[in-house]
Amino acid sequence: MLAHLPILQVVLPLMAAPLCWFLNRSKLVWIFALLVCAATCVNSILLLIEVMKSGTIIYELGGWEAPWGIEYRIDKLNALLLLIISTIGTVVLFAANTSIQKELSEDRHTLFYSLYLLSLTGMFGIVATGDAFNVFVFLEISSLSAYALIALGKDRRALWAAFQYLIMGTIGATFILIGIGMLYQMTGTLNMSDLAVRLVDVGHTRTVFAAFAFLIVGICLKLALFPLHLWLPNAYAYAPSIVTAFLAATSTKVAVYLLIRFTFTVFGISFSFTSLPLQDILMVLGLVGVFVASITAIYQQNVKHILAYSSVAQVGYMIIGYSINTSTGVMASLLHLFNHALMKSALFLALGAVMYRIGSVQLSQFQGLGRQMPLTMSAIVIGGLSLIGVPLTVGFVSKWYLLIASVEAGMWPVAALILLGSLLAIVYIWRIVEMAYFKPPLAGRETVKEAPWTFLGPIWALVIANIYFGIDTRLSVQVAQAASQSLFGINP
Amino acid sequence: MFLGLYNYWIVVLLMMIGFYIVIAHGNLVKKLVGLTIFQTSVFIFYISVGVVERGSAPILAEGISDYSNPLPHVLILTAIVVGIATTALGLALVIRIKESYGCIEEDEIQKQDQLNEEKS
Numbered sequence: 001m002l003a004h005l006p007i008l009q010v011v012l013p014l015m016a017a018p019l020c021w022f023l024n025r026s027k028l029v030w031i032f033a034l035l036v037c038a039a040t041c042v043n044s045i046l047l048l049i050e051v052m053k054s055g056t057i058i059y060e061l062g063g064w065e066a067p068w069g070i071e072y073r074i075d076k077l078n079a080l081l082l083l084i085i086s087t088i089g090t091v092v093l094f095a096a097n098t099s100i101q102k103e104l105s106e107d108r109h110t111l112f113y114s115l116y117l118l119s120l121t122g123m124f125g126i127v128a129t130g131d132a133f134n135v136f137v138f139l140e141i142s143s144l145s146a147y148a149l150i151a152l153g154k155d156r157r158a159l160w161a162a163f164q165y166l167i168m169g170t171i172g173a174t175f176i177l178i179g180i181g182m183l184y185q186m187t188g189t190l191n192m193s194d195l196a197v198r199l200v201d202v203g204h205t206r207t208v209f210a211a212f213a214f215l216i217v218g219i220c221l222k223l224a225l226f227p228l229h230l231w232l233p234n235a236y237a238y239a240p241s242i243v244t245a246f247l248a249a250t251s252t253k254v255a256v257y258l259l260i261r262f263t264f265t266v267f268g269i270s271f272s273f274t275s276l277p278l279q280d281i282l283m284v285l286g287l288v289g290v291f292v293a294s295i296t297a298i299y300q301q302n303v304k305h306i307l308a309y310s311s312v313a314q315v316g317y318m319i320i321g322y323s324i325n326t327s328t329g330v331m332a333s334l335l336h337l338f339n340h341a342l343m344k345s346a347l348f349l350a351l352g353a354v355m356y357r358i359g360s361v362q363l364s365q366f367q368g369l370g371r372q373m374p375l376t377m378s379a380i381v382i383g384g385l386s387l388i389g390v391p392l393t394v395g396f397v398s399k400w401y402l403l404i405a406s407v408e409a410g411m412w413p414v415a416a417l418i419l420l421g422s423l424l425a426i427v428y429i430w431r432i433v434e435m436a437y438f439k440p441p442l443a444g445r446e447t448v449k450e451a452p453w454t455f456l457g458p459i460w461a462l463v464i465a466n467i468y469f470g471i472d473t474r475l476s477v478q479v480a481q482a483a484s485q486s487l488f489g490i491n492p
Numbered sequence: 493m494f495l496g497l498y499n500y501w502i503v504v505l506l507m508m509i510g511f512y513i514v515i516a517h518g519n520l521v522k523k524l525v526g527l528t529i530f531q532t533s534v535f536i537f538y539i540s541v542g543v544v545e546r547g548s549a550p551i552l553a554e555g556i557s558d559y560s561n562p563l564p565h566v567l568i569l570t571a572i573v574v575g576i577a578t579t580a581l582g583l584a585l586v587i588r589i590k591e592s593y594g595c596i597e598e599d600e601i602q603k604q605d606q607l608n609e610e611k612s
Contacts, residue, residue: 140574156592
């Protein structure tokens with residue numbers, strides 16, 4: 001059983017998705033999906049423990065050896081990613097039953113859960129596999145179900161947002177497919193570790209450069225790096241609340257993982273960062289992204305839009321850490337990946353609770369909610385503080401390591417810009433706080449009740465995780481450090 | 493030299509045509525058509541890469557010494573399925589968009605959204 005953990009992670013939700021149709025009763029399906037998610041969560045914890053103890057796990061599908069068969073390869077990096085995705089997936093799903101009662105019509109509930117599980121399958125697959133073509137297939141599984149999930153939104157603009165996401169996402173995925181095809185043409189292999197060995201000999205050819213460029217652009221479309229982020233704000237804003245919380249915390253993270261995996265493992269550090277000015281380009285795009293997205297966030301009227309643009313900015317931070325290209329920088333990037341998943345899922349779930357009670361997330365509707373929904377609003381405040389990077393929250397820890405990494409690398413201006421970018425976060429969080437706490441309740445809405453416990457439970461679990469990992473950083477920092485050191489080939 | 497690699501020229505030409513249609517056309521169905529051409533060009537790229545001149549299908553038979561590589565074809569079979577799924581989902585979305593907006597022109601949809609926002 002233990003030997004089959006890597007494949008179970010992917011197969012479990014994949015098999016469970018069609019089974020949802022047989023249950024076909026909203027509450028029953030919810031419990032079933034929740035159990036499956038919890039099982040994958042336990043699975044990923046076991047995997048992480050195993051990887052930290054005894055190193056990389058290699059799973060050969062059907063017993064075929066690596067360059068010929070497909071292998072799943074779990075190292076510290078993807079074990080961490082699997083843990084993030086499965087935990088957030090489970091916690092967010094816990095609130096799903098309450099939320100979709102309000103936001104979806106009864107006949108779509110089963111559909112929702114099976115799409116959710118399929119999307120989860122895709123993400124697990126991307127992270128677990130060691131085969132380049134598999135990445136494309138799983139990428140499309142997770143993306144296709146994500147488009148459908150977004151289109152379930154109540155507002156008709158959700159349809160338009162999903163369509164735009166479909167066009168841009170497919171272009172991105174096709175770019176990745178071209179890149180993989182060119183790599184296969186040059187090396188005759190699709191296995192990532194085999195590619196890494198064989199690319200050394202052909203690394204100077206133009207085909208490999210073209211493949212590299214196609215892959216990077218395709219992945220950057222998926223991770224919503226500025227200026228390729230245009231699909232993201234509307235997709236997040238008009239999707240059902242649960243979907244937003246789930247996608248915001250996982251989908252862009254998976255793309256960041258792919259970027260790290262391809263540049264570090266497949267192409268190798270020396271190729272990726274010396275033969276093309278990738279580092280400079282990504283650094284500039286990351287920094288510009290932080291500022292443009294944060295400033296755009298300040299002018300939004302829909303709170304979901306504010307947080308969606310803030311997500312683009314946070315992806316910018318991850319890319320900055322990544323493009324510093326030191327072990328500390330990548331570690332900061334991974335740490336921020338983990339932390340951002342915690343804070344954004346908490347924030348978007350809290351917005352889901354607001355949506356449940358007052359049916360809107362327009363900023364003007366937040367008037368006086370501080371007193372009417374004290375627990376939900378204080379969760380938003382703590383999540384917001386975490387976004388800004390106030391000490392005792394996770395946001396502080398990752399920003400701290402980002403600063404250390406940029407100073408260590410002698411990039412003082414970058415450090416200053418990171419701090420400046422955080423100041424912008426204060427502005428857009430303050431707009432929400434001001435509305436909620438310093439304005440009287442809207443006329444005719446004096447009797448708004450606190451959100452039900454099915455919402456408050458997961459929200460506060462995530463908020464407490466936000467504070468816990470802000471104080472006790474042993475787990476997150478240790479794993480991120482081990483992962484980034486293994487990427488740079490340093491043995492602790 | 494240029495004609496010898498004509499398969500790549502066809503692929504690049506198709507790719508550019510597809511990409512141009514996606515960007516330049518406002519009609520949602522035309523956008524999907526462009527997307528399909530774009531994807532198909534990549535399929536052709538894979539398949540033409542796998543071909544060996546005068547090579548036969550990878551079936552053991554007497555008198556044949558060269559075989560084409562079957563793997564790209566198999567991979568593209570998967571990718572074609574993915575492409576069909578994407579197109580189907582896209583068309584389904586177009587139907588729903590037509591139902592709720594009453595049109596399938598990009599600028600028209602954006603105009604309606606703007607009007608809505610000003611009202612609310």
